[in-house]
Amino acid sequence: MAEKDGKVKVLENRPGWIASINPWVLKIINNPERTAFVLHRITGLLMALIIMAHIYVTGTPARVGWEAWAEEISKAHGITPVTLYFFFFAGIAWYHGLNGIRLLLTEFFGVCIGKPEKPKPPYEAPSLKACQRKLLYLVFLLWGVLWALTGYIVFFK
Amino acid sequence: MTFDPKAATRTPPKKVVFKVKRYNPETGKTWWDEYEIETYRGMTVLDALLKIKEELDHTIVLRYSCRMGVCGSCGMIINGMPRLACQTQIAEVATESNPVVTVEPLKNHPVVRDLLTDFTAFFEKHRSVKPYTIRKNIEERETGDMEYLMTPEEHEMLYEYTLCISCGLCYSACPVAASDKRFLGPQALAYVWRYVADPRDEAWRERLEEVDKDEGPWSCHYAASCSAVCPKMVDPAAAIQRLRSALVKYRMGMYKKRVAKKATRPEGQVKPKKPLPPEAQTLPGVDLEALEREPPVVPVEQLLA
Ligand code: SF4
Ligand code: FES
Numbered sequence: 001m002a003e004k005d006g007k008v009k010v011l012e013n014r015p016g017w018i019a020s021i022n023p024w025v026l027k028i029i030n031n032p033e034r035t036a037f038v039l040h041r042i043t044g045l046l047m048a049l050i051i052m053a054h055i056y057v058t059g060t061p062a063r064v065g066w067e068a069w070a071e072e073i074s075k076a077h078g079i080t081p082v083t084l085y086f087f088f089f090a091g092i093a094w095y096h097g098l099n100g101i102r103l104l105l106t107e108f109f110g111v112c113i114g115k116p117e118k119p120k121p122p123y124e125a126p127s128l129k130a131c132q133r134k135l136l137y138l139v140f141l142l143w144g145v146l147w148a149l150t151g152y153i154v155f156f157k
Numbered sequence: 158m159t160f161d162p163k164a165a166t167r168t169p170p171k172k173v174v175f176k177v178k179r180y181n182p183e184t185g186k187t188w189w190d191e192y193e194i195e196t197y198r199g200m201t202v203l204d205a206l207l208k209i210k211e212e213l214d215h216t217i218v219l220r221y222s223c224r225m226g227v228c229g230s231c232g233m234i235i236n237g238m239p240r241l242a243c244q245t246q247i248a249e250v251a252t253e254s255n256p257v258v259t260v261e262p263l264k265n266h267p268v269v270r271d272l273l274t275d276f277t278a279f280f281e282k283h284r285s286v287k288p289y290t291i292r293k294n295i296e297e298r299e300t301g302d303m304e305y306l307m308t309p310e311e312h313e314m315l316y317e318y319t320l321c322i323s324c325g326l327c328y329s330a331c332p333v334a335a336s337d338k339r340f341l342g343p344q345a346l347a348y349v350w351r352y353v354a355d356p357r358d359e360a361w362r363e364r365l366e367e368v369d370k371d372e373g374p375w376s377c378h379y380a381a382s383c384s385a386v387c388p389k390m391v392d393p394a395a396a397i398q399r400l401r402s403a404l405v406k407y408r409m410g411m412y413k414k415r416v417a418k419k420a421t422r423p424e425g426q427v428k429p430k431k432p433l434p435p436e437a438q439t440l441p442g443v444d445l446e447a448l449e450r451e452p453p454v455v456p457v458e459q460l461l462a
Contacts, residue, residue, distance in 0.1 A: 009182050010182065010275065011182075011268035013274070014336070015265075025264075025332070025335070030159055031381060031382050033394075034332070034380040037379065038332075106379060107377075107379055108405055110398050110401070114392075114395060116315070116317040116392065119320065119389070119390040121160065123388075123389075125384035127395035128385060
Protein backbone atom coordinates (compact mmCIF):
# COMPACT_ATOMS: atom_id res chain seq x y z
CA MET A 1 0.00 0.00 0.00
CA ALA A 2 2.75 2.42 0.92
CA GLU A 3 4.50 3.83 -2.07
CA LYS A 4 7.75 5.74 -2.47
CA ASP A 5 7.17 9.48 -2.71
CA GLY A 6 10.52 11.21 -2.44
CA LYS A 7 12.03 10.22 0.90
CA VAL A 8 8.86 9.27 2.70
CA LYS A 9 6.19 6.71 1.94
CA VAL A 10 2.61 7.93 1.69
CA LEU A 11 -0.05 5.38 2.67
CA GLU A 12 -2.70 5.09 -0.06
CA ASN A 13 -5.38 4.00 2.45
CA ARG A 14 -8.10 3.07 -0.04
CA PRO A 15 -9.97 -0.12 0.90
CA GLY A 16 -10.51 -0.92 -2.81
CA TRP A 17 -13.34 -3.06 -4.22
CA ILE A 18 -13.75 -4.80 -0.86
CA ALA A 19 -15.70 -1.70 0.25
CA SER A 20 -18.35 -2.66 -2.31
CA ILE A 21 -18.99 -6.10 -0.89
CA ASN A 22 -18.11 -5.74 2.78
CA PRO A 23 -20.67 -3.68 4.68
CA TRP A 24 -18.38 -3.53 7.74
CA VAL A 25 -15.48 -1.61 6.16
CA LEU A 26 -17.07 1.36 7.91
CA LYS A 27 -19.74 1.35 10.58
CA ILE A 28 -21.95 4.18 9.40
CA ILE A 29 -25.04 4.87 11.45
CA ASN A 30 -28.41 5.51 9.77
CA ASN A 31 -27.30 4.16 6.40
CA PRO A 32 -29.34 1.10 5.28
CA GLU A 33 -28.79 2.35 1.70
CA ARG A 34 -25.21 1.12 1.98
CA THR A 35 -26.40 -2.35 2.98
CA ALA A 36 -28.74 -2.25 -0.02
CA PHE A 37 -25.81 -1.19 -2.23
CA VAL A 38 -23.60 -4.03 -0.97
CA LEU A 39 -26.40 -6.57 -1.47
CA HIS A 40 -27.02 -5.17 -4.95
CA ARG A 41 -23.36 -5.65 -5.84
CA ILE A 42 -23.19 -9.18 -4.42
CA THR A 43 -26.44 -10.26 -6.08
CA GLY A 44 -25.27 -8.67 -9.35
CA LEU A 45 -22.04 -10.63 -9.26
CA LEU A 46 -23.84 -13.87 -8.39
CA MET A 47 -26.36 -13.29 -11.17
CA ALA A 48 -23.55 -12.87 -13.68
CA LEU A 49 -22.10 -16.22 -12.55
CA ILE A 50 -25.48 -17.94 -12.48
CA ILE A 51 -26.40 -16.70 -15.95
CA MET A 52 -23.26 -18.39 -17.29
CA ALA A 53 -24.21 -21.61 -15.50
CA HIS A 54 -27.78 -21.16 -16.77
CA ILE A 55 -26.60 -20.93 -20.38
CA TYR A 56 -24.66 -24.15 -19.87
CA VAL A 57 -27.59 -25.91 -18.18
CA THR A 58 -30.16 -24.87 -20.79
CA GLY A 59 -27.88 -26.39 -23.42
CA THR A 60 -28.28 -29.80 -21.72
CA PRO A 61 -31.13 -31.07 -23.99
CA ALA A 62 -28.85 -30.55 -26.98
CA ARG A 63 -26.24 -32.75 -25.30
CA VAL A 64 -28.34 -35.47 -23.60
CA GLY A 65 -31.63 -35.29 -25.51
CA TRP A 66 -35.08 -33.99 -24.52
CA GLU A 67 -36.30 -37.18 -22.85
CA ALA A 68 -33.43 -37.42 -20.42
CA TRP A 69 -33.74 -33.72 -19.68
CA ALA A 70 -37.52 -33.92 -19.07
CA GLU A 71 -37.01 -36.92 -16.81
CA GLU A 72 -34.39 -35.12 -14.74
CA ILE A 73 -36.59 -32.02 -14.41
CA SER A 74 -39.63 -34.08 -13.40
CA LYS A 75 -37.60 -35.36 -10.43
CA ALA A 76 -37.14 -31.80 -9.16
CA HIS A 77 -39.52 -31.99 -6.19
CA GLY A 78 -38.78 -31.41 -2.56
CA ILE A 79 -35.33 -30.37 -1.50
CA THR A 80 -32.97 -31.42 -4.28
CA PRO A 81 -29.86 -29.70 -5.69
CA VAL A 82 -31.97 -28.45 -8.65
CA THR A 83 -34.73 -26.94 -6.47
CA LEU A 84 -32.15 -25.44 -4.09
CA TYR A 85 -30.48 -23.84 -7.11
CA PHE A 86 -33.83 -22.42 -8.25
CA PHE A 87 -34.55 -21.16 -4.75
CA PHE A 88 -31.24 -19.31 -4.41
CA PHE A 89 -31.42 -17.97 -7.94
CA ALA A 90 -34.94 -16.64 -7.23
CA GLY A 91 -33.72 -14.93 -4.04
CA ILE A 92 -30.89 -13.25 -5.88
CA ALA A 93 -33.01 -12.20 -8.84
CA TRP A 94 -35.88 -10.90 -6.68
CA TYR A 95 -33.57 -8.67 -4.70
CA HIS A 96 -31.63 -7.37 -7.68
CA GLY A 97 -34.80 -6.66 -9.63
CA LEU A 98 -36.74 -4.98 -6.83
CA ASN A 99 -33.81 -2.86 -5.69
CA GLY A 100 -33.06 -2.05 -9.32
CA ILE A 101 -36.52 -0.47 -9.66
CA ARG A 102 -35.88 1.64 -6.56
CA LEU A 103 -32.53 2.74 -7.97
CA LEU A 104 -34.06 3.61 -11.33
CA LEU A 105 -36.58 5.85 -9.64
CA THR A 106 -34.06 7.64 -7.45
CA GLU A 107 -31.04 7.75 -9.75
CA PHE A 108 -32.53 8.48 -13.14
CA PHE A 109 -35.74 10.27 -12.32
CA GLY A 110 -34.54 11.91 -9.11
CA VAL A 111 -37.79 11.08 -7.32
CA CYS A 112 -38.22 10.09 -3.69
CA ILE A 113 -35.05 11.89 -2.58
CA GLY A 114 -36.77 14.69 -0.70
CA LYS A 115 -36.49 18.44 -1.04
CA PRO A 116 -33.47 20.47 0.07
CA GLU A 117 -34.17 22.16 3.38
CA LYS A 118 -32.54 24.47 5.90
CA PRO A 119 -30.52 22.53 8.48
CA LYS A 120 -32.15 22.01 11.81
CA PRO A 121 -31.49 19.58 14.68
CA PRO A 122 -30.88 16.67 14.64
CA TYR A 123 -29.39 17.49 11.21
CA GLU A 124 -30.55 14.48 9.25
CA ALA A 125 -30.03 14.89 5.50
CA PRO A 126 -33.41 15.24 3.69
CA SER A 127 -32.73 12.33 1.31
CA LEU A 128 -32.23 9.98 4.27
CA LYS A 129 -35.73 10.61 5.55
CA ALA A 130 -37.40 10.90 2.15
CA CYS A 131 -39.68 8.25 0.67
CA GLN A 132 -36.73 6.41 -0.90
CA ARG A 133 -36.11 5.08 2.62
CA LYS A 134 -39.66 3.74 2.77
CA LEU A 135 -39.17 2.28 -0.70
CA LEU A 136 -36.03 0.58 0.56
CA TYR A 137 -37.86 -1.04 3.46
CA LEU A 138 -40.59 -2.06 1.04
CA VAL A 139 -37.93 -3.69 -1.17
CA PHE A 140 -36.63 -5.68 1.82
CA LEU A 141 -40.16 -6.67 2.82
CA LEU A 142 -41.23 -7.69 -0.69
CA TRP A 143 -37.98 -9.55 -1.13
CA GLY A 144 -38.64 -11.65 1.97
CA VAL A 145 -42.26 -12.32 1.04
CA LEU A 146 -41.58 -13.18 -2.60
CA TRP A 147 -38.60 -15.33 -1.77
CA ALA A 148 -40.59 -17.28 0.83
CA LEU A 149 -43.41 -17.69 -1.70
CA THR A 150 -40.97 -18.91 -4.33
CA GLY A 151 -39.55 -21.39 -1.78
CA TYR A 152 -43.05 -22.66 -1.12
CA ILE A 153 -43.75 -23.14 -4.84
CA VAL A 154 -40.35 -24.67 -5.63
CA PHE A 155 -40.20 -27.07 -2.69
CA PHE A 156 -43.81 -27.95 -1.95
CA LYS A 157 -45.89 -27.51 -5.09
CA MET B 158 -24.94 13.13 10.18
CA THR B 159 -27.55 12.92 12.89
CA PHE B 160 -26.34 14.61 16.03
CA ASP B 161 -27.52 13.79 19.49
CA PRO B 162 -28.19 17.28 20.88
CA LYS B 163 -28.09 15.98 24.46
CA ALA B 164 -24.71 14.24 24.13
CA ALA B 165 -22.81 17.22 25.55
CA THR B 166 -24.96 17.19 28.66
CA ARG B 167 -24.22 13.53 29.43
CA THR B 168 -21.24 12.42 31.47
CA PRO B 169 -18.96 10.09 29.54
CA PRO B 170 -17.33 7.07 31.23
CA LYS B 171 -14.76 8.36 33.76
CA LYS B 172 -11.88 6.58 32.08
CA VAL B 173 -11.78 5.91 28.36
CA VAL B 174 -9.27 3.90 26.35
CA PHE B 175 -8.27 5.49 23.06
CA LYS B 176 -6.99 3.15 20.35
CA VAL B 177 -5.17 5.30 17.83
CA LYS B 178 -3.97 4.03 14.47
CA ARG B 179 -0.44 5.20 13.83
CA TYR B 180 1.58 5.39 10.63
CA ASN B 181 5.26 6.11 10.21
CA PRO B 182 6.08 7.36 6.69
CA GLU B 183 9.81 6.74 7.17
CA THR B 184 9.37 3.01 7.73
CA GLY B 185 5.97 2.54 6.06
CA LYS B 186 4.72 0.73 9.20
CA THR B 187 1.21 0.92 10.62
CA TRP B 188 0.27 -0.03 14.18
CA TRP B 189 -2.23 0.70 16.96
CA ASP B 190 -1.39 2.50 20.22
CA GLU B 191 -3.58 2.54 23.31
CA TYR B 192 -3.94 5.38 25.80
CA GLU B 193 -6.15 5.62 28.84
CA ILE B 194 -7.37 9.07 29.81
CA GLU B 195 -9.68 10.64 32.32
CA THR B 196 -12.61 12.42 30.77
CA TYR B 197 -14.95 15.24 31.75
CA ARG B 198 -18.43 16.22 30.71
CA GLY B 199 -18.45 17.95 27.33
CA MET B 200 -15.08 16.50 26.31
CA THR B 201 -14.78 15.96 22.58
CA VAL B 202 -12.62 13.41 20.80
CA LEU B 203 -10.37 16.27 19.67
CA ASP B 204 -9.97 17.45 23.30
CA ALA B 205 -9.03 13.90 24.25
CA LEU B 206 -6.47 13.56 21.46
CA LEU B 207 -4.90 16.88 22.42
CA LYS B 208 -4.77 15.75 26.03
CA ILE B 209 -3.04 12.54 24.94
CA LYS B 210 -0.62 14.59 22.85
CA GLU B 211 0.08 16.93 25.75
CA GLU B 212 0.38 14.42 28.59
CA LEU B 213 1.03 10.93 27.22
CA ASP B 214 2.54 10.93 23.74
CA HIS B 215 3.80 14.06 22.00
CA THR B 216 4.46 12.21 18.76
CA ILE B 217 0.83 11.79 17.65
CA VAL B 218 0.21 13.81 14.50
CA LEU B 219 -3.22 15.21 13.65
CA ARG B 220 -4.67 18.29 12.00
CA TYR B 221 -7.20 20.69 13.48
CA SER B 222 -7.83 24.39 13.57
CA CYS B 223 -11.14 25.94 14.59
CA ARG B 224 -12.32 23.35 17.18
CA MET B 225 -15.93 24.19 16.33
CA GLY B 226 -16.89 22.33 13.17
CA VAL B 227 -16.16 25.17 10.79
CA CYS B 228 -12.76 24.65 9.19
CA GLY B 229 -13.28 20.99 8.28
CA SER B 230 -9.73 19.93 9.08
CA CYS B 231 -10.19 17.47 11.96
CA GLY B 232 -11.97 14.68 10.04
CA MET B 233 -11.08 11.15 11.15
CA ILE B 234 -12.69 7.77 11.51
CA ILE B 235 -14.05 7.45 15.02
CA ASN B 236 -15.42 4.07 16.03
CA GLY B 237 -15.66 3.11 12.36
CA MET B 238 -17.52 6.22 11.17
CA PRO B 239 -16.03 9.31 9.51
CA ARG B 240 -16.66 12.24 11.86
CA LEU B 241 -15.25 15.61 12.84
CA ALA B 242 -13.23 15.04 16.03
CA CYS B 243 -14.14 18.47 17.39
CA GLN B 244 -17.85 17.82 16.97
CA THR B 245 -17.88 14.34 18.43
CA GLN B 246 -18.62 14.09 22.12
CA ILE B 247 -16.94 11.19 23.91
CA ALA B 248 -20.32 10.57 25.55
CA GLU B 249 -21.65 9.90 22.05
CA VAL B 250 -19.15 7.20 21.13
CA ALA B 251 -18.05 5.59 24.42
CA THR B 252 -20.36 3.83 26.85
CA GLU B 253 -19.91 2.52 30.39
CA SER B 254 -20.08 -1.04 29.06
CA ASN B 255 -17.59 -0.31 26.25
CA PRO B 256 -15.40 2.67 27.20
CA VAL B 257 -13.23 2.37 24.09
CA VAL B 258 -12.82 4.86 21.26
CA THR B 259 -10.93 3.87 18.11
CA VAL B 260 -9.47 6.63 15.97
CA GLU B 261 -8.11 6.13 12.44
CA PRO B 262 -7.15 8.45 9.60
CA LEU B 263 -9.83 9.13 6.96
CA LYS B 264 -10.01 6.43 4.30
CA ASN B 265 -9.64 7.25 0.58
CA HIS B 266 -7.26 10.12 1.44
CA PRO B 267 -3.51 9.29 1.47
CA VAL B 268 -2.05 9.23 4.98
CA VAL B 269 0.95 11.47 5.61
CA ARG B 270 1.49 10.39 9.21
CA ASP B 271 -0.77 8.97 11.97
CA LEU B 272 -4.11 10.79 11.65
CA LEU B 273 -2.92 13.40 9.17
CA THR B 274 -4.23 12.91 5.63
CA ASP B 275 -3.24 14.60 2.39
CA PHE B 276 -6.11 16.52 0.76
CA THR B 277 -4.23 17.60 -2.38
CA ALA B 278 -6.07 15.23 -4.74
CA PHE B 279 -9.39 15.99 -3.03
CA PHE B 280 -8.95 19.76 -3.48
CA GLU B 281 -7.78 19.24 -7.07
CA LYS B 282 -11.11 17.58 -7.81
CA HIS B 283 -12.91 20.41 -6.06
CA ARG B 284 -11.00 22.95 -8.16
CA SER B 285 -11.61 21.04 -11.39
CA VAL B 286 -15.39 21.62 -11.18
CA LYS B 287 -14.94 25.41 -11.12
CA PRO B 288 -16.68 26.07 -7.81
CA TYR B 289 -17.64 29.67 -8.48
CA THR B 290 -20.38 31.57 -10.30
CA ILE B 291 -19.72 32.05 -13.99
CA ARG B 292 -21.42 34.85 -15.96
CA LYS B 293 -20.95 35.35 -19.65
CA ASN B 294 -20.84 39.11 -19.38
CA ILE B 295 -17.77 39.64 -17.25
CA GLU B 296 -18.00 43.40 -17.39
CA GLU B 297 -21.54 43.36 -16.06
CA ARG B 298 -20.39 41.26 -13.14
CA GLU B 299 -17.25 43.20 -12.36
CA THR B 300 -18.83 46.62 -12.56
CA GLY B 301 -22.13 45.52 -11.08
CA ASP B 302 -23.72 47.54 -8.36
CA MET B 303 -26.96 45.53 -8.28
CA GLU B 304 -27.61 41.94 -7.34
CA TYR B 305 -28.84 39.07 -9.53
CA LEU B 306 -32.46 38.30 -8.86
CA MET B 307 -33.40 35.04 -7.21
CA THR B 308 -36.57 33.95 -5.46
CA PRO B 309 -36.47 32.63 -1.87
CA GLU B 310 -37.65 29.25 -3.24
CA GLU B 311 -34.74 29.11 -5.67
CA HIS B 312 -32.41 30.02 -2.84
CA GLU B 313 -33.78 27.25 -0.66
CA MET B 314 -33.14 24.71 -3.42
CA LEU B 315 -29.40 25.35 -3.29
CA TYR B 316 -28.72 26.81 0.17
CA GLU B 317 -28.11 23.39 1.71
CA TYR B 318 -25.32 22.72 -0.81
CA THR B 319 -23.55 25.96 -0.01
CA LEU B 320 -22.84 24.82 3.54
CA CYS B 321 -20.04 22.44 2.60
CA ILE B 322 -16.85 22.96 4.61
CA SER B 323 -14.74 20.60 2.44
CA CYS B 324 -14.00 18.30 5.35
CA GLY B 325 -13.72 15.26 3.06
CA LEU B 326 -15.82 12.98 5.31
CA CYS B 327 -18.18 12.19 2.44
CA TYR B 328 -15.28 11.25 0.17
CA SER B 329 -13.89 9.02 2.90
CA ALA B 330 -17.22 7.22 3.36
CA CYS B 331 -17.83 6.68 -0.36
CA PRO B 332 -17.48 3.02 -1.43
CA VAL B 333 -17.00 4.07 -5.06
CA ALA B 334 -14.11 6.42 -4.23
CA ALA B 335 -12.67 3.48 -2.26
CA SER B 336 -11.96 1.64 -5.48
CA ASP B 337 -11.86 4.37 -8.12
CA LYS B 338 -9.30 7.13 -7.69
CA ARG B 339 -10.66 9.06 -10.64
CA PHE B 340 -14.22 9.39 -9.30
CA LEU B 341 -14.87 13.06 -8.61
CA GLY B 342 -16.56 12.16 -5.35
CA PRO B 343 -19.61 13.45 -3.49
CA GLN B 344 -18.15 16.79 -2.48
CA ALA B 345 -17.13 17.94 -5.96
CA LEU B 346 -20.30 16.61 -7.58
CA ALA B 347 -22.48 18.34 -4.97
CA TYR B 348 -20.70 21.55 -5.96
CA VAL B 349 -21.48 20.94 -9.64
CA TRP B 350 -25.16 20.60 -8.82
CA ARG B 351 -25.01 23.63 -6.52
CA TYR B 352 -23.94 25.79 -9.48
CA VAL B 353 -26.14 24.08 -12.07
CA ALA B 354 -29.11 24.76 -9.79
CA ASP B 355 -28.02 28.34 -9.06
CA PRO B 356 -29.97 30.77 -11.27
CA ARG B 357 -27.07 33.25 -11.05
CA ASP B 358 -24.75 30.84 -12.86
CA GLU B 359 -24.82 30.90 -16.65
CA ALA B 360 -22.39 28.06 -17.39
CA TRP B 361 -24.82 25.22 -16.62
CA ARG B 362 -24.56 23.76 -20.13
CA GLU B 363 -20.77 23.65 -19.96
CA ARG B 364 -20.92 22.19 -16.46
CA LEU B 365 -23.34 19.43 -17.52
CA GLU B 366 -21.22 18.64 -20.60
CA GLU B 367 -18.05 18.57 -18.52
CA VAL B 368 -19.42 16.29 -15.82
CA ASP B 369 -21.05 13.82 -18.23
CA LYS B 370 -18.27 11.23 -17.98
CA ASP B 371 -17.39 8.01 -16.18
CA GLU B 372 -15.81 9.75 -13.21
CA GLY B 373 -18.88 11.98 -12.89
CA PRO B 374 -22.30 11.15 -11.40
CA TRP B 375 -22.67 7.94 -13.43
CA SER B 376 -20.22 6.17 -11.11
CA CYS B 377 -22.39 6.84 -8.07
CA HIS B 378 -24.43 3.84 -6.89
CA TYR B 379 -26.40 5.63 -4.24
CA ALA B 380 -24.98 4.04 -1.12
CA ALA B 381 -25.82 7.45 0.45
CA SER B 382 -23.00 7.09 2.98
CA CYS B 383 -21.88 10.61 2.05
CA SER B 384 -25.17 12.08 3.26
CA ALA B 385 -25.14 9.88 6.35
CA VAL B 386 -21.75 11.21 7.49
CA CYS B 387 -21.90 14.84 6.32
CA PRO B 388 -21.66 17.05 9.43
CA LYS B 389 -23.28 20.02 7.66
CA MET B 390 -26.38 18.30 6.29
CA VAL B 391 -25.24 19.04 2.75
CA ASP B 392 -26.86 15.86 1.40
CA PRO B 393 -24.40 15.18 -1.46
CA ALA B 394 -26.18 11.90 -2.33
CA ALA B 395 -29.34 13.78 -3.26
CA ALA B 396 -27.30 16.39 -5.17
CA ILE B 397 -25.72 13.65 -7.29
CA GLN B 398 -29.10 12.07 -8.07
CA ARG B 399 -30.47 15.50 -9.05
CA LEU B 400 -27.44 16.09 -11.22
CA ARG B 401 -27.82 12.72 -12.88
CA SER B 402 -31.51 13.16 -13.59
CA ALA B 403 -30.76 16.68 -14.92
CA LEU B 404 -28.19 15.09 -17.23
CA VAL B 405 -30.72 12.55 -18.48
CA LYS B 406 -33.17 15.39 -19.19
CA TYR B 407 -30.45 17.53 -20.75
CA ARG B 408 -29.46 14.74 -23.14
CA MET B 409 -33.11 14.36 -24.10
CA GLY B 410 -33.34 18.12 -24.69
CA MET B 411 -35.76 18.53 -21.80
CA TYR B 412 -33.67 20.30 -19.17
CA LYS B 413 -34.50 23.95 -18.67
CA LYS B 414 -33.00 26.44 -16.31
CA ARG B 415 -33.93 30.01 -15.53
CA VAL B 416 -30.91 32.29 -15.57
CA ALA B 417 -31.22 35.24 -13.23
CA LYS B 418 -31.06 38.75 -14.59
CA LYS B 419 -29.49 41.61 -12.78
CA ALA B 420 -31.83 43.83 -10.85
CA THR B 421 -32.26 47.21 -12.50
CA ARG B 422 -32.02 50.44 -10.60
CA PRO B 423 -35.05 52.69 -11.03
CA GLU B 424 -34.48 55.43 -13.59
CA GLY B 425 -32.54 58.40 -12.30
CA GLN B 426 -31.60 56.72 -9.03
CA VAL B 427 -27.87 56.70 -8.51
CA LYS B 428 -26.31 54.48 -5.92
CA PRO B 429 -25.10 56.79 -3.17
CA LYS B 430 -21.42 56.39 -2.51
CA LYS B 431 -20.88 55.56 1.11
CA PRO B 432 -17.91 57.21 2.78
CA LEU B 433 -15.35 54.76 4.15
CA PRO B 434 -15.57 54.18 7.91
CA PRO B 435 -12.82 55.85 9.98
CA GLU B 436 -10.90 52.61 10.51
CA ALA B 437 -10.66 52.13 6.74
CA GLN B 438 -9.24 55.62 6.08
CA THR B 439 -5.59 55.80 5.17
CA LEU B 440 -3.24 57.44 7.64
CA PRO B 441 -2.48 61.07 6.94
CA GLY B 442 0.51 61.41 4.64
CA VAL B 443 0.12 57.95 3.05
CA ASP B 444 -0.20 58.09 -0.73
CA LEU B 445 -1.81 54.81 -1.74
CA GLU B 446 -1.33 55.36 -5.46
CA ALA B 447 2.38 56.04 -5.03
CA LEU B 448 2.73 52.88 -2.92
CA GLU B 449 1.03 50.87 -5.60
CA ARG B 450 3.30 52.32 -8.28
CA GLU B 451 6.41 51.66 -6.27
CA PRO B 452 5.94 48.99 -3.59
CA PRO B 453 8.22 49.52 -0.60
CA VAL B 454 11.12 47.11 -0.18
CA VAL B 455 10.83 45.31 3.14
CA PRO B 456 14.27 44.26 4.42
CA VAL B 457 13.10 40.80 5.52
CA GLU B 458 16.61 39.39 5.91
CA GLN B 459 17.73 42.31 8.03
CA LEU B 460 14.64 41.99 10.19
CA LEU B 461 15.20 38.27 10.67
CA ALA B 462 18.85 38.79 11.54
S1 SF4 C 1 -20.37 17.56 1.56
FE1 SF4 C 1 -20.41 17.43 3.81
S2 SF4 C 1 -19.03 15.71 4.28
FE2 SF4 C 1 -18.61 16.33 2.16
S3 SF4 C 1 -16.91 17.76 2.30
FE3 SF4 C 1 -18.80 19.00 2.33
S4 SF4 C 1 -19.29 19.24 4.51
FE4 SF4 C 1 -17.78 17.59 4.39
S1 FES D 1 -11.13 21.67 14.11
FE1 FES D 1 -12.23 22.79 12.58
S2 FES D 1 -13.79 21.40 12.04
FE2 FES D 1 -12.84 20.41 13.68
